[in-house]
Amino acid sequence: MLFDPSAVLDVLSVSQVVVGQVSITPNDSGLPGIASLRTIVGAVMTIGLVLSVLALIISAVVWGFGSNSSNPHLAGRGKTGVLVACAAAVITGASVTLTNFFWNVGQGI
Secondary structure, eight states: OOOOHHHHHHHHHHHHHHHHHOOOOOOSSSSTTHHHHHHHHHHHHHHHHHHHHHHHHHHHHHHHHHHHTTOHHHHHHHHHHHHHHHHHHHHHHTHHHHHHHHHHHHHTO
16 A cells, blocks of 8 residues: 555654644843843834824924915825824834734734
8 A cells, every 4th residue: 555544644643742842932041132132122112202203293294384385285295194103103102012912822822
C-alpha cells in the first residue's frame, strides 16, 4: 500500500503535542536596553501627540480662513485636516491599549 492513513494521523498527533508545548512570553531581561527603548517609545508618543495638536491648530485655521474667504475647497481641506489630526491623536494615545488588547486576543487563540 502506497499510502498509510495511520501514519498521517501519527504525524498530526505528534505535531499537536509539539505545538502545545511551546511557551514563550515577553520579558524585561531578554535584551539590554529595554528600559531605554521604552523611554524612546514614550518620547515618540509625546512627539506624535504634540504634532497632532499642531496639525489640529493649523487645520482649524485653514478651515476658518476657507470659510471666511468663501473658498469651499480650502474649507473642506481644513475639515479633513481636523478629522485626521483628531484620529492621529486618538490612535497615538490608544496605541499601548490597542497593542495590549490584540496581544491578549492573540494569546487566547
